[in-house]
Amino acid sequence: MSASHPAGLTEQDVLLALKGVQDPDLKRDLVDLGMIKDIRITDQLLELTVNLTTPACPLKGKIEADVREAIGRNLGNARELRVNMSADVRGKGVIEKGDIPGVRNVIAVGSGKGGVGKSTLAASLAYGLQHYGSKVGLMDADVYGPSVPHLVGASGRPMAKGERIQPIEANGLKLMSIGFLVKPEQAVIMRGPMLHGIVNQFLHQVDWGELDYLVIDLPPGTGDVPLTLSQTLPLTGAVVVCTPQEVALLDATRAVAMFRQLKVPLLGMVENMSFLDPPGGGDRMYPFGHGGARRRAEELDVPFLGEVPLVFDIREKGDIGLLHETLAEGSPSRPYLLGVVEALAQQISIRNLKAPRMPTLEIIS
Ligand SMILES: Nc1ncnc2c1ncn2[C@@H]1O[C@H](COP(=O)(O)OP(=O)(O)OP(=O)(O)O)[C@@H](O)[C@H]1O
Ligand SMILES: [Mg+2]
Known part of the structure; x- marks a missing residue:
């Protein structure tokens, strides 16, 4: 992968660059977990959102630093990088008997x-x-x-x-x-x-x-x-x-x-x-x-x-x-x-x- 990526950078390139960046607790790629959202690319700017599973995540800082490092290493720093951190608390994903509708945990x-x-x-x-x-x-x-x-x-x-x-x-x-x-x-x-x-x-x-x-x-x-x-x-x-x-x-x-x-x-x-x-x-x-x-x-x-x-x-x-x-x-x-x-x-x-x-x-x- 070229380090500068002057033009034609795609969303796919960004996701590929982030491969290997893991949620340290879950030991799985952020990309596979669907945590990378809202990628926006212009000539000057690369913006993305890391959507965590809880706003109380103690590893927020580390995850953001890992994302920045991987982007810098794989795509260079020709564009300004903006990493937004957001969170959607998830429940278990399947509905079971007795669950309270709307209550995730x-x-x-x-x-x-x-x-x-x-x-x-x-x-x-x-x-x-x-x-x-x-x-x-x-x-x-x-x-x-x-x-x-x-x-x-x-x-x-x-x-x-x-x-x-x-x-x-x-x-x-x-x-x-x-x-x-x-x-x-x-x-x-x-x-x-x-x-x-x-x-x-x-x-x-x-x-x-x-x-x-x-x-x-x-x-x-x-x-x-x-x-x-x-x-x-x-x-x-x-x-x-x-x-x-x-x-x-x-x-x-x-x-x-x-x-x-x-x-x-x-x-x-x-x-x-x-x-x-x-x-x-x-x-x-x-x-x-x-x-x-x-x-x-x-x-x-x-x-x-x-x-x-x-x-x-x-x-x-x-x-x-x-x-x-x-x-x-x-x-x-x-x-x-x-x-x-x-x-x-x-x-x-x-x-x-x-x-x-x-x-x-x-x-x-
Ligand atoms: N870390 C703490 N520092 C100071 N006081 C505390 C602390 N934790 C609890 N207390 C006090 O200890 C008392 C007992 O606390 P609490 O009522 O929360 O206990 P509990 O386990 O819910 O009791 P119960 O078994 O009766 O339900 C309360 O007066 C509370 O203010
Ligand atoms: Mg009590």
Whole structure:
């Protein structure tokens, strides 16, 4: 191939020049994955778009650099090169029984143990995915102890429009929680079949619209709700949250075993409350130990999505319904939370492009 390509450069030449440039996660050519779009060639300019599978792609910079390098090497630099980066979040590509029309990915956030930060992280992941430009919903499946409305500072009563229930919207997130349907001080008492009905209704009768990601906050433990969920729809996968403490790790191991039994793919483990940097300075502290979740994830062959420190800001902002501020510029938790968000988005993309979704578990009654 001539290095200058002064005239007559075609789209085909550009695609050929990009051969061998791979998505580092998927280990496949960008061209074969259909990620190279909108090629425009003029005498002075070569413009193209790399369409990623998630706007939260942590390898965006590397992919753009690889594309620039390959074009420069194979076609020379007679023209100005403009590389635009865009993203369309993909689902699994085939429609299965139980799928919510318009919702591309459904992610459950669970743990074995209570109080490890599932709800806080489920809401932070939802905000984080939205931060990168995705359309996101957050469903509270903790029907006995709903905390999503409080964490995101949302209130109101979901209204029915025809057959569909309209979700509550707050800070751009679409939300549904039993917390919008009962008084805060009211105890929710229901038997298994009612719970199944509510979860099913939240998934299939709520007008979620078009969503790239629907994040589901699970109650603690390995009980009815994850079972119901896995029977109701094909989940993209589950995230297991745990603290570095041995007892939390044991429970997390049980949660991993449960998801495996339910045939829900494991997208990864997050270590919450990993460390504490004293606000006034001083040595980093490890109140619950450190690194246990990473080691356990390796042992269990589950991706490790990252560490989130114990931060005063997270507790405080969650308590006053301003959790989105933990992702604001300058917030001490921001880099850690966004790191977990990117790792999760990456795992979802890998799963959707590489592995076929497992079938929904049949109901055994
Ligand atoms: N990284 C963190 N830094 C500081 N506080 C945190 C962090 N993660 C969670 N918390 C706080 O810990 C408490 C428990 O968090 P959260 O309610 O999210 O846990 P959970 O696992 O959903 O609990 P449950 O099992 O009751 O549903 C909350 O007060 C929350 O603000
Ligand atoms: Mg919770």
